Amino acid sequence: MKTIKTIESMREIKKTCYAQGYSIGFVPTMGYLHDGHLALVKKSRQQNDIVVVSVFVNPLQFNQSSDLTSYPRDFERDEKLLAEEGVDYIFYPDVNEMYPHALSTDMRLIRRGDVLCGATRPGHFEGVLMVLTKLFNIISPHRVYFGLKDAQQVAVVDGLIDDLNFDIELVPVPTVREADGLAMSSRNVRLTTQERLEAPKINEALEKGQQLIAEDNQWTRMAVIEKVESVLNQINGDIDYINCLSYPELTNDIKHDDDIIIAVAVQFQQSRLIDNVIITSTGDLKYGR
Numbered sequence: 223m224k225t226i227k228t229i230e231s232m233r234e235i236k237k238t239c240y241a242q243g244y245s246i247g248f249v250p251t252m253g254y255l256h257d258g259h260l261a262l263v264k265k266s267r268q269q270n271d272i273v274v275v276s277v278f279v280n281p282l283q284f285n286q287s288s289d290l291t292s293y294p295r296d297f298e299r300d301e302k303l304l305a306e307e308g309v310d311y312i313f314y315p316d317v318n319e320m321y322p323h324a325l326s327t328d329m330r331l332i333r334r335g336d337v338l339c340g341a342t343r344p345g346h347f348e349g350v351l352m353v354l355t356k357l358f359n360i361i362s363p364h365r366v367y368f369g370l371k372d373a374q375q376v377a378v379v380d381g382l383i384d385d386l387n388f389d390i391e392l393v394p395v396p397t398v399r400e401a402d403g404l405a406m407s408s409r410n411v412r413l414t415t416q417e418r419l420e421a422p423k424i425n426e427a428l429e430k431g432q433q434l435i436a437e438d439n440q441w442t443r444m445a446v447i448e449k450v451e452s453v454l455n456q457i458n459g460d461i462d463y464i465n466c467l468s469y470p471e472l473t474n475d476i477k478h479d480d481d482i483i484i485a486v487a488v489q490f491q492q493s494r495l496i497d498n499v500i501i502t503s504t505g506d507l508k509y510g511r
């Protein structure tokens with residue numbers, strides 16, 4: 223495994239892979255890796271000749287400077303974990319390499335972005351779209367892997383790939399959870415002991431919402447949101463949002479055979495956690511939990 227710090231070297235490697243006819247699987251991350259990230263890496267390892275993982279904490283997508291400065295980092299540990307997974311290249315540029323001067327262009331999200339994190343983290347998805355467009359152009363992967371914990375990100379990137387005709391297959395990967403149901407997240411380390419005890423209620427709340435949809439064919443969006451809220455009210459974090467929408471379009475207007483997402487964000491003292499469940503129109507889980 224090699225760690226690559228410059229765009230020029232990464233481009234050379236990409237060209238060599240193409241010349242040899244190798245497929246490239248790409249896993250974009252912000253580091254401080256856990257088993258959720260490694261699930262994406264394993265999937266990419268199964269499906270491609272060459273696996274590239276980027277580790278880059280992208281300042282453009284942070285709408286709160288305290289969240290950026292306290293974002294956990296441990297590159298040496300990340301390197302060890304990725305070597306054990308048989309990764310070929312880590313792309314690990316610094317901020318000046320990715321953003322050497324003020325940008326001349328900007329990304330604007332006009333679909334799937336006015337709800338959930340798009341509504342509560344202004345500028346977040348625009349920053350994600352910018353860095354991914356750059357990374358896609360640098361690495362030119364055949365497949366790219368994203369976790370469904372960030373389900374809105376999956377929907378937004380699907381739109382990006384389609385709009386800009388990137389010749390890339392998007393592979394969504396189900397959310398990996400701790401034994402008590404809490405979705406794995408790099409931000410879990412910033413929970414206090416008490417918050418960590420309460421945090422599995424987020425998953426419990428989503429399960430209650432899913433049960434309502436599965437068992438009551440008269441269910442309404444508001445009834446689902448109230449059910450989820452009744453469980454989330456048992457914890458000390460502040461509810462940032464709870465919503466029930468069509469997926470991947472993310473509209474209030476859920477048609478008969480649409481998939482449905484119930485998504486929540488909870489702000490604890492130092493950590494804002496997100497989670498969701500995606501359900502088929504018949505009330506079944508779309509992806510394993």
Ligand SMILES: Nc1ncnc2c1ncn2[C@@H]1O[C@H](COP(=O)(O)OP(=O)(O)OP(=O)(O)O)[C@@H](O)[C@H]1O
Pocket residue numbers: 250251252253257258259261262367368369370371372395396397398399405406407408409
């Ligand atoms: N528990 C998880 N299961 C599956 N994929 C995950 C999980 N957590 C993160 N991912 C995916 O890993 C990729 C990189 O995410 P990122 O580096 O932001 O990690 P993160 O743990 O989600 O961090 P944070 O929760 O602090 O945003 C994204 O595609 C994300 O959806």
Ligand SMILES: CC(C)(CO)[C@@H](O)C(=O)[O-]
Pocket residue numbers: 250251252278280283350353354372375
């Ligand atoms: C895709 C990503 C690496 C872009 O910075 C980030 O949004 C993330 O970790 O999900």
Ligand code: BAL
Pocket residue numbers: 283284372
């Ligand atoms: N996992 C999404 C990246 C972020 O929270 O900024």
